[in-house]
Amino acid sequence: MRGGIQKVWLLSLLCVVISSQIVAALRDYYEVLSVKRTASDREIKTAYRKIARAIHPDKHPEKASEFMELSEAYQVLSDAELRTIYDQQGAEAAKQRQAQNNNGQRTGDPMDLFRQFFGGGGASDDTPKGPQQTYNAELALSDVYTGRTFSLDHTRPIICPTCYGSGAESRKDIHTCTTCRGQGVQIVRQQLMPGFTTNMQVPCQACGGKGKTIQKVCPRCHGEKTIMDTTEIDVDVEAGTREGQEYLFEGMAQQSPDFEPGDVLVTVHTKTEPGDYRRIGHNLYYTFPISLKDALFGFEIELQHYDGHTFSLRRDKPTQPNFVHRIPNEGMPIPEAEREQRQGKAFGDMFVTYQVIIPQLDNKKARAVAEALGVDVQNAHTDL
Helix, strand or coil, X not given: CHHHHHHHHHHHHHHHHHHHHHHHHHCCHHHHHCCCCXXXXXXXXXXXXXXXXXXCCCCCHHHHHHHHHHHHHHHHHCCHHHHHHHHHHCHHHHHHHHHHHCCCCCCCCHHHHHHHHHXXXXXXXXXXXXXXXXXXXXXXXXXXXXXXXXXXXXXXXXXXXXXXXXXXXXXHHEEECCCCCCCCEEEEXXXXXXXXXEEEEEECCCCCCCCEEECCECCCCCCCCEXXXXXXXXXXXXXXXXXXXXXXXXXXXXCECCEECCCEXXXXXXXXXXXXXXXXXXXXXXXXXXXXXXXXXXXXXXXXXXXXXXXXXXXXXXXXXXXXXXXXXXXXXXXXXXXXXXCCCCECCEEEEEEEECCCCCHHHHHHHHHHCCCCHHHCCCCC
């Protein structure tokens, strides 16, 4: 079934190649990529990746023409020289220079472009997937409370956009290895001991086991097939996200002609500062010092929360040391997906532990307190 789908979109792409020059001329390249004319290289790459994933030819063969149009726009705007020519002289001039750079070939092979952005030979189940790349990010508890979007600079090898992962200056520079005749292996005779030999199959030394040799290497990647690239990954942290929450970005890890890109996994951790609230689940915990006077006669104090709103700590009766005061709905926000399990509750609770601070008293005041408490001064353990 999958093979049939691939044939359909490949046939569609071949048809589009014939008319691509006409189609591409109908729309501005910046419009095709949905970016401004002042867009940076990073913005152009991000836009290409986003749109290309949405019109993946293997899943949407009917959008093959859009994919080809998008690819042509990216080829020009991602190349500094071609982009300058396009801005000053238009699409036709840029295509002519592109043809000169590619030995007469104006655009890259659609399959090469497909491999560049989706890895390997497409979406085949037989194509291995590359390694996962992981990041650990630390956010202040205040950011987790309010929610925040942050960006990571993500550096990885990508398929060379000049040779599309072939490593050659042009397709004409790729030849079948004459040593192994394209097999990638050689049969060598090895002596085990005097009078005993065996034939062994080893990777071809001439082509490195690839079955192909390159006459002229790509001037951009120098035959390495990939180049290093830095892009931004935007991580959208929902208010109240749990500690250790993981965010998966599919297909964003390193690229290679030999496998599909793996995934990028970003794990968000919470860092706390001295004096911060402490978090357990969706509840917040705080130790609040109060004077002996407040402990005995009560108090009312306003505290400011992470988002700027205030809440009251109020006691109208004596407060014992280490008394825990529960304040409903002043904990962490509860993400939408978890609220149903909590009967629609939107916030956790705040638990405040009161720490009574005993004042330093001179002898006169200490004696007065002792008498008020009925303490026998003569038998006191402290000097009064």
